[in-house]
Each structure stands twice: as structure tokens, then as C-alpha cells.
Amino acid sequence: xxxxxxxxxGVGPGTGAAxxxxxxxxxxxxxxxxxxxxxxxxxxxxxxxxxxAIGISTDVSSEESMKNAFNKIKEKFGQDVKAAAAVFNAxxxxxxxxxxxxxxxxxxxxxxxxxKGAFLFSRHTxxxxxxxxxxxxxxxxxxPTLIFTGATASIKSNAQMSSFSTGKFALRALSTSLAKxxxxxxxxxxxxxxDGVIDIERTKGWLVGQPAEAKIGADDIAxxxxxxxxxxxxxxxNEVDVRPMLEKW
Amino acid sequence: xxxxxxxxxGVGPGTGAAxxxxxxxxxxxxxxxxxxxxxxxxxxxxxxxxxxAIGISTDVSSEESMKNAFNKIKEKFGQDVKAAAAVFNAxxxxxxxxxxxxxxxxxxxxxxxxxKGAFLFSRHTxxxxxxxxxxxxxxxxxxPTLIFTGATASIKSNAQMSSFSTGKFALRALSTSLAKxxxxxxxxxxxxxxDGVIDIERTKGWLVGQPAEAKIGADDIAxxxxxxxxxxxxxxxNEVDVRPMLEKW
Amino acid sequence: xxxxxxxxxGVGPGTGAAxxxxxxxxxxxxxxxxxxxxxxxxxxxxxxxxxxAIGISTDVSSEESMKNAFNKIKEKFGQDVKAAAAVFNAxxxxxxxxxxxxxxxxxxxxxxxxxKGAFLFSRHTxxxxxxxxxxxxxxxxxxPTLIFTGATASIKSNAQMSSFSTGKFALRALSTSLAKxxxxxxxxxxxxxxDGVIDIERTKGWLVGQPAEAKIGADDIAxxxxxxxxxxxxxxxNEVDVRPMLEKW
Amino acid sequence: xxxxxxxxxGVGPGTGAAxxxxxxxxxxxxxxxxxxxxxxxxxxxxxxxxxxAIGISTDVSSEESMKNAFNKIKEKFGQDVKAAAAVFNAxxxxxxxxxxxxxxxxxxxxxxxxxKGAFLFSRHTxxxxxxxxxxxxxxxxxxPTLIFTGATASIKSNAQMSSFSTGKFALRALSTSLAKxxxxxxxxxxxxxxDGVIDIERTKGWLVGQPAEAKIGADDIAxxxxxxxxxxxxxxxNEVDVRPMLEKW
Numbered sequence: 003x004x005x006x007x008x009x010x011x012g013v014g015p016g017t018g019a020a021x022x023x024x025x026x027x028x029x030x031x032x033x034x035x036x037x038x039x040x041x042x043x044x045x046x047x048x049x050x051x052x053x054x055a056i057g058i059s060t061d062v063s064s065e066e067s068m069k070n071a072f073n074k075i076k077e078k079f080g081q082d083v084k085a086a087a088a089v090f091n092a093x094x095x096x097x098x099x100x101x102x103x104x105x106x107x108x109x110x111x112x113x114x115x116x117x118k119g120a121f122l123f124s125r126h127t128x129x130x131x132x133x134x135x136x137x138x139x140x141x142x143x144x145x146p147t148l149i150f151t152g153a154t155a156s157i158k159s160n161a162q163m164s165s166f167s168t169g170k171f172a173l174r175a176l177s178t179s180l181a182k183x184x185x186x187x188x189x190x191x192x193x194x195x196x197d198g199v200i201d202i203e204r205t206k207g208w209l210v211g212q213p214a215e216a217k218i219g220a221d222d223i224a225x226x227x228x229x230x231x232x233x234x235x236x237x238x239x240n241e242v243d244v245r246p247m248l249e250k251w
Numbered sequence: 252x253x254x255x256x257x258x259x260x261g262v263g264p265g266t267g268a269a270x271x272x273x274x275x276x277x278x279x280x281x282x283x284x285x286x287x288x289x290x291x292x293x294x295x296x297x298x299x300x301x302x303x304a305i306g307i308s309t310d311v312s313s314e315e316s317m318k319n320a321f322n323k324i325k326e327k328f329g330q331d332v333k334a335a336a337a338v339f340n341a342x343x344x345x346x347x348x349x350x351x352x353x354x355x356x357x358x359x360x361x362x363x364x365x366x367k368g369a370f371l372f373s374r375h376t377x378x379x380x381x382x383x384x385x386x387x388x389x390x391x392x393x394x395p396t397l398i399f400t401g402a403t404a405s406i407k408s409n410a411q412m413s414s415f416s417t418g419k420f421a422l423r424a425l426s427t428s429l430a431k432x433x434x435x436x437x438x439x440x441x442x443x444x445x446d447g448v449i450d451i452e453r454t455k456g457w458l459v460g461q462p463a464e465a466k467i468g469a470d471d472i473a474x475x476x477x478x479x480x481x482x483x484x485x486x487x488x489n490e491v492d493v494r495p496m497l498e499k500w
Numbered sequence: 501x502x503x504x505x506x507x508x509x510g511v512g513p514g515t516g517a518a519x520x521x522x523x524x525x526x527x528x529x530x531x532x533x534x535x536x537x538x539x540x541x542x543x544x545x546x547x548x549x550x551x552x553a554i555g556i557s558t559d560v561s562s563e564e565s566m567k568n569a570f571n572k573i574k575e576k577f578g579q580d581v582k583a584a585a586a587v588f589n590a591x592x593x594x595x596x597x598x599x600x601x602x603x604x605x606x607x608x609x610x611x612x613x614x615x616k617g618a619f620l621f622s623r624h625t626x627x628x629x630x631x632x633x634x635x636x637x638x639x640x641x642x643x644p645t646l647i648f649t650g651a652t653a654s655i656k657s658n659a660q661m662s663s664f665s666t667g668k669f670a671l672r673a674l675s676t677s678l679a680k681x682x683x684x685x686x687x688x689x690x691x692x693x694x695d696g697v698i699d700i701e702r703t704k705g706w707l708v709g710q711p712a713e714a715k716i717g718a719d720d721i722a723x724x725x726x727x728x729x730x731x732x733x734x735x736x737x738n739e740v741d742v743r744p745m746l747e748k749w
Numbered sequence: 750x751x752x753x754x755x756x757x758x759g760v761g762p763g764t765g766a767a768x769x770x771x772x773x774x775x776x777x778x779x780x781x782x783x784x785x786x787x788x789x790x791x792x793x794x795x796x797x798x799x800x801x802a803i804g805i806s807t808d809v810s811s812e813e814s815m816k817n818a819f820n821k822i823k824e825k826f827g828q829d830v831k832a833a834a835a836v837f838n839a840x841x842x843x844x845x846x847x848x849x850x851x852x853x854x855x856x857x858x859x860x861x862x863x864x865k866g867a868f869l870f871s872r873h874t875x876x877x878x879x880x881x882x883x884x885x886x887x888x889x890x891x892x893p894t895l896i897f898t899g900a901t902a903s904i905k906s907n908a909q910m911s912s913f914s915t916g917k918f919a920l921r922a923l924s925t926s927l928a929k930x931x932x933x934x935x936x937x938x939x940x941x942x943x944d945g946v947i948d949i950e951r952t953k954g955w956l957v958g959q960p961a962e963a964k965i966g967a968d969d970i971a972x973x974x975x976x977x978x979x980x981x982x983x984x985x986x987n988e989v990d991v992r993p994m995l996e997k998w
Contacts, residue, residue, distance in 0.1 A: 063851060101930055102875060106812060109868050113860060117915055121856050128849060145496075164926035168864055171922035172915035175902075179911035183848055186497050200483070215484045222486020224802075229478045235464045235496040236450070237471020242491055247394075247484040248435050315606060327701035351679055353625060357562060358619050362611060366666055370607050377600060404673075413677035417615055420673035423651075428662035432599055643994075684995050700984070713982045720984020727976045733962045733994040734948070735969020740989055745892075745982040746933050 006084040012092030013041050016202035020220035024228050026053035033057040062092045062119035072126045084134040088127035091151040096166035112169030135188030146189045147231040148176045154197045181240045192230045195243040215247040255333040261341030262290050265451035269469035275302035282306040311341050311368035315435045321375045333383040337376035341398045345415035361418030384437030396439045396480040401448045430489045441479045444492040464496040504582040510590030511539050514700035518718035522726050524551035531555040560590050560617035570624045571603040582632040586625035589649040594664035610667030633686030645688045648675045652695045679738045689730045693741040713745040753831040755791045759839030760788050763949035767967035773800035780804040809839045809866035819873045831881040835874035838898040843913035859916030881918040882935030894978040897924045901944045928987045939977045961992040
């Protein structure tokens with residue numbers, strides 16, 4: 003198989019699924035998530051609607067699990083599979099509690115996913131993104147793109163949020179460092195500060211009674227990412243912030 | 252006339268012209284520049300190729316001149332003309348010299364254009380952008396958008412560059428303040444940090460011998476702005492940075 | 501006269517007066533303020549308690565007024581007077597109102613003081629600070645220091661605050677640019693982000709019922725500035741933020 | 750024993766030792782370092798010159814080792830020992846190499862020290878700092894202070910430096926979060942961006958031929974930290990940057 007693929011890590015009910023649907027319009031997509039429930043119906047939906055998707059149960063913070071996932075990708079798409087896009091959307095659940103009540107394990111949860119996970123994801127996807135550089139410039143071929151999903155906590159560290167914000171600050175540092183190293187090699191690396199509540203099942207009870215424009219649409223984030231992917235080499239954006247119309251900031 | 256227009260200030264041979272061409276594919280465009288030479292052939296080109304453009308000789312830092320420009324816009328497009336987009340791309344020429352050799356006039360040049368000009372432009376365009384809010388959501392109608400062009404100096408202030416950087420820092424503050432005030436009213440305000448050399452006639456002698464990817468393409472900036480304009484209310488980007496692939500940062 | 505002086509612009513009932521008192525323990529101080537009422541009793545107080553102070557009625561945003569002020573300084577302290585420290589603490593009163601109700605004059609008030617005033621102050625004080633560089637290193641002689649007072653609005657631009665924040669963002673850009681140009685020449689330039697309510701007569705009605713630690717003490721700011729002034733050439737701080745213990749940020 | 754102590758982690762030949770010497774003028778100091786060679790002669794020097802110091806061989810990234818260290822502190826100074834100051838100066842050695850050549854272990858080195866180490870240090874020192882809050886305000890008693898040493902990489906993430914910068918970005922997030930949580934409880938938390946080469950044995954070969962002012966003095970950093978410690982509750986600085994006079998930035 004020679005068509006380049008897109009790999010999305012952290013496929014849940016929100017941003018990850020929306021990003022997968024958007025990129026599936028152009029590429030076969032690989033869906034990585036810990037729980038199969040998070041990608042099974044999505045993969046089926048994409049496969050039924052003319053796209054191509056496979057899901058792989060993966061713990062992004064585990065070297066072993068990530069190695070297995072990328073072996074499966076190569077089994078499926080060939081040893082010389084190339085990636086047109088890779089999106090890291092995984093995030094540890096955060097614990098908001100007084101610092102002195104935080105266990106080391108609770109503190110490290112965010113690191114494991116946001117930093118170690120992003121490190122392993124980058125190490126596995128960059129070798130698939132780099133060979134796609136040579137295709138850039140062919141009509142309708144965008145530069146290969148590596149995108150990281152950040153949050154308000156990527157640039158603002160609040161009280162009782164140190165676990166989450168340390169992970170997100172570090173993720174932003176990783177994205178910038180990779181952008182500077184791999185940009186000149188032809189891979190477009192970008193970071194998105196998602197600054198607001200995303201409208202998903204889990205946040206139904208938040209901002210109740212407010213208009214739809216009080217929340218960020220997962221599809222809107224997907225469009226922003228797709229827009230980043232389409233940018234040419236003479237005009238790359240390395241960081242965006244994303245907010246809904248009614249956000250206070 | 253009822254079609255909404257786009258207004259571009261600071262139409263020169265680079266970004267401004269590219270932005271005008273891009274937005275002219277969708278809207279009648281108004282081109283503001285001090286020297287008619289900067290918009291005459293561009294307006295002709297747009298008008299000949301199926302678009303609609305008028306140029307108005309304007310000093311954005313002059314209250315009188317701006318008032319005249321917007322009177323002409325209303326004469327041409329009607330008293331109730333609406334704007335779908337307004338792009339402020341004007342910038343004072345900067346003087347790089349030892350601080351103690353800088354005259355007050357030289358220091359203030361950047362303020363006059365980057366800050367007072369942007370203030371007057373915002374004051375005149377927001378009343379045309381706001382009435383277009385009610386059309387948002389109609390199929391294919393994007394939220395009205397106000398975009399400001401910044402530079403590396405918007406976030407980094409170097410030695411001997413205080414005139415330019417004070418203006419650009421202030422412009423960024425203006426953009427953020429307007430985004431927070433007019434965003435909830437339906438106007439999408441965004442700021443672009445253009446971090447690199449734009450490939451125009453004037454910069455032909457810069458970065459000589461380097462590949463095309465060492466400079467930013469004016470057309471690429473225009474595509475980024477067009478992408479911002481197309482974003483929906485549940486996923487607005489308020490700031491982007493734009494770089495060419497080979498930029499060191 | 502050969503003792504170096506300290507020059508403080510923006511001497512009012514708060515920070516400026518506290519800074520003047522602190523630096524008057526070491527240097528003759530020059531107090532610049534528009535209204536003589538702002539410096540008269542302060543100068544008297546300093547002169548009576550063993551220090552030396554003169555006040556000069558000055559509009560920092562006026563070239564003419566600033567030229568007169570520095571002529572008076574030279575008449576008083578000699579044509580070859582040197583400055584050990586210069587503190588720019590002036591700030592235009594800010595108008596918080598809807599952007600579209602803001603007149604050009606109201607918008608520009610902040611620029612006139614925070615930017616043009618700071619520019620003129622720097623242009624007049626640097627020629628007095630630079631000759632003091634040669635004395636640095638003599639026992640108990642600190643490097644000459646130029647300090648600018650910023651605010652929360654130096655790094656955060658809120659809705660309806662564009663006049664104030666554009667001025668303060670620009671002032672920060674000026675401070676950084678000067679630090680990079682004059683630091684290597686031996687002048688220590690620093691910027692302070694005062695992030696909180698200063699406890700002065702005018703703010704008596706704010707944060708009522710809260711402990712004293714909810715507000716910043718003007719004397720505490722003066723100590724921070726004095727600390728900056730005392731730093732050696734191998735450990736200069738170029739920016740500090742200052743908050744009271746109970747500040748929420 | 751009732752005198753409050755100061756605890757310094759990361760005592761090496763540079764900043765840590767200088768900070769220890771400075772704080773030892775006022776408090777008994779505890780020196781934490783992995784290698785006894787890093788604190789033995791320093792402890793001896795302090796004890797001989799009228800101060801009081803003990804060194805404890807500690808791996809700050811190990812829960813077990815940190816627990817042992819603080820047990821020893823309590824054995825020595827009493828179960829109800831209080832801390833007037835705690836300074837976290839430990840830093841993993843950084844590996845500058847192409848990202849794809851970086852092993853997981855190499856990548857994580859910085860996290861282990863800069864983030865997990867700082868987390869454990871905070872968790873152990875805050876319970877000793879908090880009881881000292883009640884003494885604040887007694888003549889000559891400064892608020893208890895927790896200081897973290899950052900670097901250029903705390904705010905700038907360069908190519909091939911992702912291990913170091915992710916750790917330092919995260920450390921800054923931790924410091925800010927703690928400042929917001931424990932500031933209102935009376936503990937002054939501050940972060941220092943050390944932006945330049947520190948003049949120590951290991952950097953002798955750097956910037957050769959340049960004046961002494963091209964490097965930061967470890968003693969100068971110690972003075973900055975001492976200055977932070979002395980600040981009153983109505984004027985706390987939460988972040989400083991420190992540079993030598995000749996630094997380019």
C-alpha cells in the first residue's frame with residue numbers, strides 16, 4: 003500500500019473522534035486509544051462511509067504498547083508506510099486537589115500521558131512523517147504535519163492544578179523543540195492551545211443555559227487542525243489558540 | 252448594494268495585495284494605501300479578473316483622511332454598507348539606530364501607523380462589521396473578521412528597535428482587547444505574528460542563495476487570513492504565528 | 501557638585517513618593533510631577549530629614565517641558581551632573597469604557613505619558629546615567645539603574661482597556677529594548693509588573709474589609725526597586741512582578 | 750531546637766553552594782546533594798566560619814531517599830523543625846542530541862530531577878515552611894520562602910533540547926501553581942530564570958577571553974535569592990530573570 007496515512011492518538015468522544023473523521027476524508031486513519039470502546043464504533047462509522055480506519059488499543063505512555071501499535075500499523079499498511087499527519091490528542095485525567103494531598107502517582111499521571119506519551123508518539127511517527135516530505139509539492143500534497151493538543155493549562159498554571167499544568171507546559175516545550183528541529187527538514191509541527199470547554203457528552207452539565215457559542219465544537223477544532231495541515235512551506239503556523247465566541251479570557 | 256465588503260488597509264506590494272486578491276474572490280474589496288501607485292494596478296487587476304475593487308488614497312494615522320475614506324466607501328457601497336472582513340496591514344517604516352540618535356519624530360512614526368492607525372481603522376470598521384453579525388450562520392456566511400498584522404517585534408523587543416517594537420507590542424494589546432470586547436458580540440478579532448522575511452520585491456536582496464522556503468510567501472499569509480475568516484463561532488483562533496519552513500527561531 | 505543624583509518621574513502619593521524617600525537615603529533626588537502639590541511637601545519632608553530633594557513641575561509627555569526640567573537639573577547640580585538611578589513611574593489616568601465611545605484623545609492619553617513620556621525620560625536620563633558607569637565597582641557604587649513601572653496591563657490586555665494596555669505593552673517593549681542596548685554599556689535597565697492594587701489614599705475604598713496583605717505597599721515596591729539598583733553586573737534582574745500575598749492571579 | 754532552618758537541594762560547586770553560604774549567615778542550613786563530595790567541604794567551611802551546616806546524600810527524584818533525608822533533618826533539628834527557606838536548585842544533566850537518537854531514559858532524566866524532584870522537595874518542605882508563617886512579622890522575621898532555579902530553557906525551547914526544556918517548562922508551571930496556592934497561606938514562592946552562563950569550574954572554557962561580566966556570578970544569584978527571601982507580604986516578587994551585563998538576549 004502506498005497511500006500515506008494519518009495517525010491520531012487519544013481518540014475519545016470529542017476532539018480525537020472529530021479529527022479522525024476530518025482526516026479520514028483524505029487518508030486512511032489509525033485510531034489509538036486505551037479502551038477499544040473509544041474507537042470501535044468510530045472506526046466502523048468511517049469504514050462504512052467510504053473511508054478507511056483501524057483502531058488499535060494502545061497505552062501511549064507505555065514503550066511496549068506503543069511498539070506493538072506501530073508494528074501493527076506496519077503489518078497493515080506496509081513496512082514502508084508513510085504518514086501525512088499525526089495528531090497527539092491524549093491527555094491524562096487531571097486531579098484538582100490541594101497540593102499536599104496529592105500522591106506521587108496522582109501527580110505523575112499527567113506527565114505519563116502528556117509528556118512521555120507525546121515523546122513516544124513523536125519518536126514513532128516522525129520516522130513515518132519524514133519520508134513523506136519528498137512528496138510535498140506534488141499537486142495537492144501538503145507537508146507532513148505533527149499536531150499536539152494543548153489546553154489553557156499550557157500557558158497558565160493555576161492553584162491545585164500542578165499535575166495537569168506541568169504536563170501541558172512540558173508538552174508545549176516538546177512541540178516547540180520539535181518544530182525547530184524538524185521544520186527545516188520538512189515536517190510541519192504545530193501546537194494548539196484549546197482555551198475553553200469542549201462540547202462533548204462529559205461536559206453536558208457545564209455552562210448550562212448558555213448558548214452553543216459558549217463551548218468549543220470538536221468539529222471546529224478538527225477544521226483548525228485540517229487548516230494547519232494544508233498550509234504550505236512558506237507560511238506555517240506553529241501555534242494557535244482556539245476559543246468559542248463567548249469565552250472570557 | 253447589499254453584498255458585504257472587505258476593507259484592507261496597508262496595501263503594498265506584499266501581504267496587503269495578496270490579502271486583497273484572496274478576499275476579492277468573495278467580496279468587493281476596498282484598498283487603502285497612502286500612495287495611489289500602491290493600489291491602482293491592483294484594483295485594475297482585480298476588476299479585470301471578475302472581482303470588484305476600489306482604491307482610496309488614505310493616511311491611516313490621520314483622523315481627517317480616515318473619515319474621508321469611509322465617507323467614500325459609503326458613497327460607493329451605500330450608507331448601510333456592511334463589512335465581512337477588515338484587515339489592518341499598515342506598518343510604519345522602521346528606523347534601526349542607536350536610541351540616543353533617535354528623534355522624537357522617528358520614534359513616533361511606528362506609533363502613528365501601528366497604534367493610532369489601527370485604532371482609527373478599528374473605530375471605522377467595527378461599525379460596519381457589527382451589523383454583519385446578524386447574517387452569520389446563514390449558509391456560507393462566516394462571522395465578520397477583523398485581522399491585524401504583527402511581526403516578530405510584536406513579542407520580542409530588540410536593541411535599537413524600540414520605535415518599531417513599541418508600536419507592534421501596542422498593536423497586539425489593541426487586538427487582544429478588541430477580541431475580548433467584540434468577540435462576544437460576534438466579531439472575530441485575530442492577530443498574526445509574521446515571524447520571518449516576506450518574499451517581496453524589496454527583500455529580493457535578503458537571504459540570497461537560500462531556497463524559496465527561507466522566506467514567507469505573501470500568498471501564504473493571505474491563505475492563513477482567509478482560513479481565520481472562515482472559522483465558525485465555536486472555534487475561533489485569536490492569534491497565529493507564521494513562519495517559513497527554514498526560519499530559525 | 502559631584503555626588504550622583506536620582507531622578508524620579510511620576511511622583512504622586514504612592515509609589516513615586518515611596519521610591520523618592522528610599523533613594524533619598526543615598527542620593528540627592530529630583531522629583532518630577534505635573535502638579536507641584538505632588539512634590540512640595542515630599543521635598544520638604546526629605547530636606548528636613550537629612551536628605552536633599554528638589555521638585556520640578558514637569559509634563560513628561562512634552563519635549564519642551566522635559567528640556568526645561570533637565571536644564572534646571574543642570575543649573576542645580578552642575579553641567580556634568582551624573583545620575584545613579586532614574587525611575588519612570590508616570591502613568592496616564594485610564595478610561596475604562598466601550599471602545600466605540602472612546603475619543604482619539606482619550607485613547608492617546610496613555611500613549612502620551614507611558615510611551616512618549618518614557619521615551620523622553622530615557623533620552624534625557626541615559627546621558628546622565630552613562631557617565632556614572634565608570635564609577636561602578638568603586639566600593640559601594642552600584643551600576644546606574646533605569647527602572648520603569650509597569651502594571652498588570654503590561655502583559656494582559658482586557659476588554660475596554662485598550663488605551664491603558666497599549667501604553668503599558670509599549671512601555672515594556674521600550675524597557676526591554678533599552679536593557680539590551682544599554683546593558684552591555686553598563687546601565688542596568690529593569691521593568692516592574694506591578695500586579696495588584698497599591699495601598700494609597702485613592703484606593704482606600706477598594707478591597708474594603710480585607711487584610712492589609714490584599715494590597716501592595718508602596719514602600720515594598722520602593723524596596724524592590726532599591727534591591728534592583730544594588731545588583732552587581734554579574735547578576736542583573738531585568739524584570740520583576742510584584743504582588744501582595746493575597747493577590748489572585 | 751527552635752531556630753528555623755534553610756534547606757538547599759542541588760548543592761554543587763556553583764549556585765547551590767553560593768546560596769548555602771548566603772543563607773547560612775542567618776540560618777542553620779541543610780545541604781542535599783547526591784554525591785557527598787558536593788557538600789562535605791562546604792559543610793565544613795560553613796561550620797568553621799561560625800555557621801551551622803549538615804549535608805545529606807540524597808537523590809531528590811527518589812521518594813525513599815527524600816523520605817530518609819527529611820527523617821534525618823527531624824532527628825537533627827527536632828520533630829517540630831521549621832524552615833525559613835527552601836531552595837530547589839537541582840537539575841538533571843542535559844543531553845543535546847537529535848531527537849530521534851534520544852532514548853526514553855535520556856529524555857526522562859530531566860523530568861526525574863526537575864519535575865519529580867521538585868515535586869518531592871515541595872511536598873517535604875512545605876510542611877516545614879507553613880508552621881513558620883506564624884512567626885512572620887516578628888521583627889526581622891521574613892515570610893518563609895520557597896525558591897526554584899530555572900534556566901533560559903524555562904521559557905524558550907530549542908531544537909535538540911526537548912529533554913531539558915520540558916523539565917524546565919514543567920518546573921515553572923509547578924512554581925506558579927504553588928505560588929498561587931501557598932502564597933495566600935503565607936509562603937512566598939518564587940522562580941528564577943537564570944538566563945546565561947554561570948561562572949563555575951565547569952564553564953571555565955566557555956566565553957574565554959571575555960570580561961567577567963559575560964558570565965553570571967553564583968554569589969550574585971545567591972544575593973538575588975536572599976533579596977527575594979527578605980521581601981514583605983505586601984510586595985512579593987514571584988519571578989525574576991537573572992543575566993550578566995554582557996548577555997545577548
